[in-house]
Amino acid sequence: MKIKKYILPFSVFLAFYTLVYAQDSQTDKSNILTLQDCIDITLKNNPSIASSYASQEAQKNRVSQSKSSYLPQVDASANYSRGNSKTSTGWNDAANNYSSSINAKQLIYDFGQTGLSTDIQKNTYYSSVADTKNLVVNTIYQLKEAYYAVLLAKQRKLVYEQSVEQYQQQLKRAKGYYEVGTRPKIDVTTAEVNLNNAKLNLIQTENLLNKSFHVLLNIMGIYDYDESFDITMNDTLPEFTLTEEEAINTAMQNRQDLLSYRLKLENARQNIKLSKTGYAPSINATGSYGWSGNDFPLYDRWSVGAGISVPLFSGFSTYNKVKEAQNNMLSAYYNLTAAEQDILLDIKKAYLNVQDSKSKIPVAEISRTQAEENYQLAVGRYKVGVGNYIEVKDAETTLSDAKLSYINAVFDYILSIAALNKAMGIE
Numbered sequence: 001m002k003i004k005k006y007i008l009p010f011s012v013f014l015a016f017y018t019l020v021y022a023q024d025s026q027t028d029k030s031n032i033l034t035l036q037d038c039i040d041i042t043l044k045n046n047p048s049i050a051s052s053y054a055s056q057e058a059q060k061n062r063v064s065q066s067k068s069s070y071l072p073q074v075d076a077s078a079n080y081s082r083g084n085s086k087t088s089t090g091w092n093d094a095a096n097n098y099s100s101s102i103n104a105k106q107l108i109y110d111f112g113q114t115g116l117s118t119d120i121q122k123n124t125y126y127s128s129v130a131d132t133k134n135l136v137v138n139t140i141y142q143l144k145e146a147y148y149a150v151l152l153a154k155q156r157k158l159v160y161e162q163s164v165e166q167y168q169q170q171l172k173r174a175k176g177y178y179e180v181g182t183r184p185k186i187d188v189t190t191a192e193v194n195l196n197n198a199k200l201n202l203i204q205t206e207n208l209l210n211k212s213f214h215v216l217l218n219i220m221g222i223y224d225y226d227e228s229f230d231i232t233m234n235d236t237l238p239e240f241t242l243t244e245e246e247a248i249n250t251a252m253q254n255r256q257d258l259l260s261y262r263l264k265l266e267n268a269r270q271n272i273k274l275s276k277t278g279y280a281p282s283i284n285a286t287g288s289y290g291w292s293g294n295d296f297p298l299y300d301r302w303s304v305g306a307g308i309s310v311p312l313f314s315g316f317s318t319y320n321k322v323k324e325a326q327n328n329m330l331s332a333y334y335n336l337t338a339a340e341q342d343i344l345l346d347i348k349k350a351y352l353n354v355q356d357s358k359s360k361i362p363v364a365e366i367s368r369t370q371a372e373e374n375y376q377l378a379v380g381r382y383k384v385g386v387g388n389y390i391e392v393k394d395a396e397t398t399l400s401d402a403k404l405s406y407i408n409a410v411f412d413y414i415l416s417i418a419a420l421n422k423a424m425g426i427e
Contacts (some may be wrong), residue, residue, distance in 0.1 A: 033231050045220060047221060048064075052398075056132050063118065065121075067118055069107055075103050079102050080096070080097070082095070096294055099292035104287045108306070111282070123264075124263075127264060134425075135427065143219045147184075149216075152212075153212045156404060157206060159204040160201045166397070169190065170195075170389075170392060184387075188198075191369045194393060247420065251423060254425030255424070256282060256425055261332070261336040264335070264336075269329055270327040272322065277303060278321060283309075283385065351414040354416040367402045367405060371401075371403075375396055379395075
């Protein structure tokens with residue numbers, strides 16, 4: 001897979017770091033978790049993953065159970081009874097009866113029934129392993145979505161904090177100019193309204209950040225945490241050089257849900273063979289050794305033998321089992337075909353999303369830089385009495401939107417690569 005890392009050009013990197021990655025200098029570095037840290041915690045604590053692993057192990061036990069028919073089946077029994085009987089002359093004396101035995105049964109040949117059953121259970125186990133791996137891939141993608149949602153909310157909060165600070169400065173300027181009589185009262189009132197709106201945006205973003213953080217904690221399987229717990233990410237963006245053909249080939253090799261469908265199709269084929277064994281006989285050997293009598297010491301007894309069981313008529317049960325298995329195989333085949341088509345669609349959509357989001361970053365960066373320059377010009381014009389407050393307000397709004405657009409473009413690109421990795425079956 002040709003996904004590497006590159007360092008952003010200095011001007012882009014500096015802006016990106018300031019807006020996206022800069023952390024509070026007071027944050028305790030020991031409480032900062034990287035994305036990989038969060039993934040490791042999720043793999044250990046997520047209950048859905050733990051449940052899937054337990055089900056996988058249970059299926060592994062079923063494989064061993066299916067092999068048990070190859071081994072001798074041995075049981076022991078012991079009985080005691082006391083009774084009498086009535087004859088023409090009256091009741092006989094009550095007598096004791098003791099018996100015990102050890103019995104063994106060994107399958108000689110069942111025309112492949114046990115072998116097919118074992119193979120089916122093995123495939124089912126491998127399918128459960130694939131399902132677990134697929135769940136891990138999907139859960140890690142959900143974790144990445146939640147992780148980047150937290151980081152995105154943090155950076156949106158930073159933008160609105162900057163917006164509040166800018167409006168506070170503008171309100172201070174408007175009050176100063178009004179007091180000396182160079183600006184009208186409406187500038188002060190408008191600045192106060194804009195400041196309050198910016199504060200509302202900040203409150204909403206803080207609430208969104210809190211919600212996003214709890215979604216992340218839920219995926220990680222953490223329900224109590226230190227309030228100083230924080231997350232961070234690297235100061236590089238992933239470079240995307242993968243071709244669509246390479247992405248498709250990787251998906252066809254790595255997608256665990258596709259492997260699961262293939263194993264289910266193979267099981268369906270095996271089930272047809274297994275159903276047909278209902279027409280075949282089975283051969284068994286038996287042996288028994290025991291003791292019985294009315295009093296001790298008991299008399300020994302033993303027996304050995306072999307038997308064959310031949311099905312003659314089952315009310316068309318075997319015939320219908322075969323037909324059922326054949327139709328199940330057709331269903332499994334079409335399910336596999338549908339899965340392959342869905343994967344191709346997933347790859348094409350994810351690949352296009354990566355290209356689209358990647359192309360937006362430099363455009364958003366230029367817009368952010370131009371908006372910053374425009375804001376500084378508008379403030380400068382207002383300070384010297386050439387511009388008006390509406391011009392400053394429009395410039396500030398444009399700057400905030402440009403900052404948010406740039407941040408959204410960066411995170412869209414990162415998430416689009418995560419979505420493509422998920423579509424390819426990569427954690």
